[in-house]
Amino acid sequence: MKVTEHIEKANGKTLFSFEIVPPQKGSNINDLYANIDPLMEFNPPFIDVTTSREEYVYIEKDGLFDRKITRMRPGTVGICASLQYKYNVDAIPHILCGGFTKEETEYMLIDCQYLGIDNLVALRGDPMKGEKYFTPTKGGNNYAIDLVKQIKNMNNGNFLHGNAEIKNKPDFCVGVAGYPEKHIEAPSLDADLKRLKEKVDAGADYVVTQMFFDNQRYFKFVQAARNIGITVPIIPGIKPVAVKRHLQILPQVFWLDMPTELILDIEKAKDNKEVRQIGIDFAIQQSKELLEYGVPCLHYYSMGKSDNIKAIAKGIF
């Protein structure tokens, strides 16, 4: 079922969902299940699974280094299929422009349709590790909007190399990213919002936001989006702080501000166990306010360990 249908069916009730990052290659899917199991009592209608960019590795031979490309994590589409069949939820693969040609993307989308995956999140992807700027992949999509268009073309039966004679056209529901504090590369929040509007006009069905800690930023973002005619659901993304280092990492990587009280509380904490609890308490308060505002879904970023997301969900749902 589509995310937009889940939201409609909920009839104003706020849904619970979360995002997982596939573990590094070499691990077993049972570890992932063990992480997800504790969250299933809160009935998430959908779970997002991230995709990581390819990485360079340097292989030494006779004193010379050969640069090769590798992937560090198992494939997202396969993980989504296994989650759908194990938990009977909708699992949503994040599909990236970076690292994939349009043909590779098309094959991935064909796999998604075959496996009964109804939803996709279309993203540009970040620059590769060690690179400062995003470089589009040769033969790939440049921006998320191009990927949205490719998916919507497929929904209309228009494949890359002519119209395929297929019995059932895909009918993917497409989510895109939104940034309440603007995307790091955007010249302004307004300019970024216009880009978001373009993605929605190209057919995106809903928006999921980057994490934020100040709800006012989200409220203003939603209002500004509505003012320029973006009418699709805007799902807030919430990340509980878990370690002291997040004070530096999160603003640097995700281009966000953290509220002073939260910073002071984390700085005062004697260890990361205390920080984890501060993160939980803060996320509960943040979620309660978003719930009151009437958000369609509270979407949590779970970076591997789910105990904190479970504690937050217990405090809310």
Ligand code: FAD
């Ligand atoms: P775009 O919408 O393409 O925007 C990128 C930048 O280009 C923005 O600054 C925008 O303003 C600008 N722009 C857009 N269109 C144009 C245009 N036509 N001309 C000029 N400028 C333009 N990354 C991963 O690698 N894997 C994931 O699984 C993943 N999941 C994510 C989930 C969510 C909910 C979010 C919010 C982000 C996620 N990301 C993920 C990170 C994302 O890939 C990065 O933030 C990336 O830098 C931008 O992706 P985008 O889809 O927003 O790009």
